[in-house]
Amino acid sequence: MAQSMLLYWSSGSPPCWRVMIALEEKQLQGYKHKHLSFDKNEHKCAEVKALNPRVQVPTFKHGDLVVNESFAACLYLESAFKSQGSRLIPDDPAEQALVYQRMLETNNLQQKMYDVAFYEWYVPEGERHESALKRNKESLIAELKLWDGYLEKMGKGSYLAGKNFTMADVVCFPVIAFFPRLHCPPERCPRLMEYYKMLKDRPSIKASWPLEWLEKPEGEDTFKNL
Template sequence: MAKDMTLLWGPGSPPCWRVMIALEEKGLQGYNSKQLSFEKGEHKGKDVLAINPRGQLPAFKHGNITLNESYGACIYLEEQFKGQGNKLTPENKAELALMYQRMFEGQSLFYDRFVPEGERHDSAKQRFAGQLKDEIKLWEGYMQATGPYLAGKSFSLADVIVFPVIAFLFRFGLNEEHFPKLAAYHNTVKDRPSVKNTWPPNWKDTPGMDALKNL
């Protein structure tokens, strides 16, 4: 039980979700979990600011230690709880390197770039859509080459960190037929207990979006 840990999180946020998956994988259930609403602006509230001066979620504490950066929190949890729960770093050097490669490449997969209304351009929108499509094609190729998981044979920190982003793409309508390997990966990992137990509550029983259906 992880009574000395506190996580403030918002539903549907990949950075929050990956920390929740890491906690589950390491057998750290029972932490103080507080769900906040982005819509209501609760991520800018006092509770969050006391832990994360950026007013962003996740806001995470382990005892007196604060670690709000989701990548950092996942790596830290794996290191500090090596012998507990599921091992998330491959022994094999080549798979370990691939884990780091994919983990950080995952930052190129994110597509939500907010632009204020007066600064929006069709040219930018088209360019971003094109870039995102190219990026997703790259990942489709990765899954073809090295599955079933992102770093090869075993579920690793790369999956903990990047899966929420991939789930987000499908939630926003990514077409399974256009990206069958990625879809198979998504469908496998979504049934993993750590992922199922932390599935965004606001995604249950509500329809997904179709913003990406034509990619």
């Protein structure tokens, strides 16, 4: 089954990583894949362009079906292989609602993380201002406090949407993993750091860990003074 799948991906990309975690959780190891370098602009290649009008990764193909957005690819895998591997979307509507809410809220956390971690990459040198970066950091700190509160409310040992590992964890963990890597002070988001430690050795996450993170476990100290 997995042999009819093809994933174009880049290492260290949260959207790519979440699709890879979903594939592992649904026991779809053995899928075909092509690792493309962001630094070399390989993700802009003709193969990806032919399948994805936005020329982005992840680009996922299963037989003749192409699914380009990472959330869509993850949800497709859960729907197509519902009875296989981990159950990532619960049946109960109220539980589903919380899973979907946390999934979509991940976009806020990811963007605020990008706004600080990649500020110099996004903003040309002549347009950078300390005041703007300070606002970005304040916004990120508030977002971290919000997520810490979610976990605090649900209790120790909880996942993002309850007592079970769900699609909310699949899509959000790759974003949360940037904080310890970039030296975010643990006291800034203690519940998220507990959550990170609880999940980092999960088989699906270890199997899909970013290649350059394996080669260089420590990242820049971008969040050291957050």
